[in-house]
Amino acid sequence: MVSIKDVARVAGVSDKTVSRVVNREPNVTPDTIERVQLAIADLGYIPNLAARSIRSSRTNIIGIITDFISTTPYSGDIVRGVQDWAVAHGRTVLLANTGGDAEREGDVWRTFKAHRIDGVLYVAMYHRVVMPTAGEVKIPAVLVNSHPEDGLAYPSIEPDDYGGSYDLTRHLIALGHRRIGYIRLNPLLLGANQRLEAFLAAAKAGGLSDSDLIIRLGMEGPIGHETNYVYREALDVLSLPDRPTALVCGNDEMALQAYLAALSLGLRIPDDVTIVGFDDFRTVSLGLKPELTTVALPYYDLGWQGADMLDKLVQGKGSESERRVLNCAVVPRGSSADRSSILEHSNLG
Amino acid sequence: MVSIKDVARVAGVSDKTVSRVVNREPNVTPDTIERVQLAIADLGYIPNLAARSIRSSRTNIIGIITDFISTTPYSGDIVRGVQDWAVAHGRTVLLANTGGDAEREGDVWRTFKAHRIDGVLYVAMYHRVVMPTAGEVKIPAVLVNSHPEDGLAYPSIEPDDYGGSYDLTRHLIALGHRRIGYIRLNPLLLGANQRLEAFLAAAKAGGLSDSDLIIRLGMEGPIGHETNYVYREALDVLSLPDRPTALVCGNDEMALQAYLAALSLGLRIPDDVTIVGFDDFRTVSLGLKPELTTVALPYYDLGWQGADMLDKLVQGKGSESERRVLNCAVVPRGSSADRSSILEHSNLG
DNA sequence: ATTCGCAATGTCGACGTCGACATTTAGATT
DNA sequence: AATCTAAATGTCGACGTCGACATTGCGAAT
Numbered sequence: 124m125v126s127i128k129d130v131a132r133v134a135g136v137s138d139k140t141v142s143r144v145v146n147r148e149p150n151v152t153p154d155t156i157e158r159v160q161l162a163i164a165d166l167g168y169i170p171n172l173a174a175r176s177i178r179s180s181r182t183n184i185i186g187i188i189t190d191f192i193s194t195t196p197y198s199g200d201i202v203r204g205v206q207d208w209a210v211a212h213g214r215t216v217l218l219a220n221t222g223g224d225a226e227r228e229g230d231v232w233r234t235f236k237a238h239r240i241d242g243v244l245y246v247a248m249y250h251r252v253v254m255p256t257a258g259e260v261k262i263p264a265v266l267v268n269s270h271p272e273d274g275l276a277y278p279s280i281e282p283d284d285y286g287g288s289y290d291l292t293r294h295l296i297a298l299g300h301r302r303i304g305y306i307r308l309n310p311l312l313l314g315a316n317q318r319l320e321a322f323l324a325a326a327k328a329g330g331l332s333d334s335d336l337i338i339r340l341g342m343e344g345p346i347g348h349e350t351n352y353v354y355r356e357a358l359d360v361l362s363l364p365d366r367p368t369a370l371v372c373g374n375d376e377m378a379l380q381a382y383l384a385a386l387s388l389g390l391r392i393p394d395d396v397t398i399v400g401f402d403d404f405r406t407v408s409l410g411l412k413p414e415l416t417t418v419a420l421p422y423y424d425l426g427w428q429g430a431d432m433l434d435k436l437v438q439g440k441g442s443e444s445e446r447r448v449l450n451c452a453v454v455p456r457g458s459s460a461d462r463s464s465i466l467e468h469s470n471l472g
Numbered sequence: 473m474v475s476i477k478d479v480a481r482v483a484g485v486s487d488k489t490v491s492r493v494v495n496r497e498p499n500v501t502p503d504t505i506e507r508v509q510l511a512i513a514d515l516g517y518i519p520n521l522a523a524r525s526i527r528s529s530r531t532n533i534i535g536i537i538t539d540f541i542s543t544t545p546y547s548g549d550i551v552r553g554v555q556d557w558a559v560a561h562g563r564t565v566l567l568a569n570t571g572g573d574a575e576r577e578g579d580v581w582r583t584f585k586a587h588r589i590d591g592v593l594y595v596a597m598y599h600r601v602v603m604p605t606a607g608e609v610k611i612p613a614v615l616v617n618s619h620p621e622d623g624l625a626y627p628s629i630e631p632d633d634y635g636g637s638y639d640l641t642r643h644l645i646a647l648g649h650r651r652i653g654y655i656r657l658n659p660l661l662l663g664a665n666q667r668l669e670a671f672l673a674a675a676k677a678g679g680l681s682d683s684d685l686i687i688r689l690g691m692e693g694p695i696g697h698e699t700n701y702v703y704r705e706a707l708d709v710l711s712l713p714d715r716p717t718a719l720v721c722g723n724d725e726m727a728l729q730a731y732l733a734a735l736s737l738g739l740r741i742p743d744d745v746t747i748v749g750f751d752d753f754r755t756v757s758l759g760l761k762p763e764l765t766t767v768a769l770p771y772y773d774l775g776w777q778g779a780d781m782l783d784k785l786v787q788g789k790g791s792e793s794e795r796r797v798l799n800c801a802v803v804p805r806g807s808s809a810d811r812s813s814i815l816e817h818s819n820l821g
Numbered sequence: 822a823t824t825c826g827c828a829a830t831g832t833c834g835a836c837g838t839c840g841a842c843a844t845t846t847a848g849a850t851t
Numbered sequence: 852a853a854t855c856t857a858a859a860t861g862t863c864g865a866c867g868t869c870g871a872c873a874t875t876g877c878g879a880a881t
Binding site: 136137138139140143149150151152155174176177178179180 | 860868
């Protein structure tokens with residue numbers, strides 16, 4: 124492997140001068156720069172970052188620790204956000220996945236420490252409360268899409284499920300809906316309660332009473348092994364004599380089931396019933412016809428801004444207690460079109 | 473940062489002896505081992521891998537280069553397969569994403585080289601022909617879920633789209649279907665042609681003639697910006713006077729649209745029409761009711777075995793021209809239940 | 822008791838880079 | 852011409868680890 128000394132020999136200068144050129148330090152003759160760069164190109168020299176990091180004790184590597192990579196597909200956007208930030212700031216990303224196993228997580232922290240990475244983004248694939256098990260290992264870390272368990276001093280960045288759900292409910296009320304069904308997420312998910320509470324609050328603020336709301340549990344049981352009642356509950360709610368004109372689903376996958384239930388009952392969306400979701404999981408939200416009104420989770424920005432927070436922390440400019448919350452925007456689509464535009468959609472099916 | 477010398481001082485031995493204990497070299501007294509390990513635990517010493525790699529010129533890091541992380545969500549399983557392999561073999565994973573940009577890809581290769589990683593897994597998120605733009609940089613690499621452009625000497629591992637599609641078609645024929653619709657993937661995808669050709673071959677082998685097959689184009693245009701005809705085509709095919717009893721979709725997302733179309737027409741699945749997909753994209757395949765018969769892509773194994781191929785290559789035991797192809801298994805579910813079990817499903821909706 | 826053999830442990834230097842400091846060079850100033 | 856100044860370049864060593872080699876110690880064999 125060609126080193127700085129090989130370049131120095133070819134260019135006829137000292138290794139230090141090559142180092143100066145590589146690091147763009149001042150006080151090098153243009154002529155020398157040229158000669159060195161020629162030698163670099165000739166030999167295909169690429170600096171050894173490991174050697175550099177030994178001296179500088181900074182690696183410019185940040186690590187991502189995820190729990191379950193593939194359960195909620197679009198949360199991969201968090202990783203993409205981190206990567207784009209890293210590229211923009213000259214960092215590299217180490218990736219590790221715990222599969223939810225605490226022992227393996229301990230190993231991951233230790234491995235990351237062994238690589239002397241600058242910091243860790245601890246990324247939860249669904250919004251929840253977490254307790255990193257870093258053991259004795261101390262690395263600056265930011266929790267992404269999650270919230271530290273009480274007493275843990277980690278900065279965090281998470282989506283505003285409450286706000287998104289509140290706005291979504293207001294959207295429905297503004298469209299004139301006065302009787303609304305709600306199918307709840309697994310209560311174990313942090314978002315579940317926030318979304319439900321915001322729904323109730325917005326309904327109340329909009330003048331609806333409890334008897335106007337039909338609330339069902341769509342899923343329960345341990346994450347990854349839950350029992351799914353969504354299809355059955357959707358069928359049931361939509362078969363009520365005074366069925367709601369709108370059905371809010373805990374997430375987009377539930378909305379998919381609600382669509383299937385509605386269609387099997389011969390109901391048309393949005394003519395007979397409006398259905399909305401949460402997450403903007405695009406395979407579903409754009410795959411459904413009409414397309415699904417939902418709330419977009421800012422996954423990409425969680426990643427990007429999380430990386431930014433981490434960077435500040437590494438440089439000592441951050442705070443251990445910063446809690447950043449990102450807005451979740453309602454994305455209105457065909458499934459909640461109001462009466463004036465219903466005609467366009469009703470001839471689709 | 474605590475180094476091997478600190479440990480040596482505390483344990484009252486030389487740094488080399490500590491090194492021996494850390495690396496489990498023979499010829500150290502149990503007593504000494506104990507003392508050293510105590511000191512290690514006391515100080516929280518963790519070896520510096522960068523320093524180690526400077527001496528050994530092996531980093532035990534492998535890099536993953538992906539194109540589009542989030543377009544096809546479950547392909548994240550490839551990454552998971554690689555990670556699990558890495559954990560099992562004491563390697564760490566560097567991750568980079570090109571977004572399909574050749575210039576950025578060049579940077580990625582250079583950065584990886586700067587980290588002196590042992591090898592690269594070049595992962596395509598949808599099965600296709602690729603041409604890595606590594607420039608001058610030489611790192612052992614394996615192409616995953618993709619195929620090298622003519623003349624490029626990279627080993628590769630990819631799914632057997634042809635075989636999967638062939639088996640799927642035979643499955644339908646075995647169930648008695650004699651008139652079958654087919655909605656094609658975007659022809660730009662490598663899998664598109666393989667799947668269609670296998671479908672045609674299996675149909676022919678099963679005694680069906682061209683007039684028994686109704687083939688439509690579901691999507692076209694540049695990847696990521698395609699025009700989608702699936703819903704319209706599905707409606708059309710299912711409205712034909714002699715409509716097919718089975719509809720094969722290029723992938724599961726298309727099958728979703730076909731479901732919606734069938735249901736809007738008042739058709740029942742699988743009673744009136746059988747629908748099948750491809751990919752086993754579980755959010756869709758398990759989210760649909762009845763669940764979708766489809767073909768599972770071996771994403772996880774592509775990752776794991778790809779990493780294994782790379783490892784052999786790094787150790788000089790691999791071949792530049794190895795082409796591994798992994799089986800794609802049919803996953804029979806409710807959407808293609810045969811007549812004897814139709815009753816169970818027909819009372820679902 | 823002396824020698825031998827091997828286990829146990831230590832010393833030293835190199836890996837590639839760059840900071841601290843030293844030296845050389847060329848032009849400016851007197 | 853002698854001196855000064857600052858730019859340009861070089862020397863050296865340290866970062867943390869481990870391979871090559873050297874040394875020490877101790878029981879076995881003679």
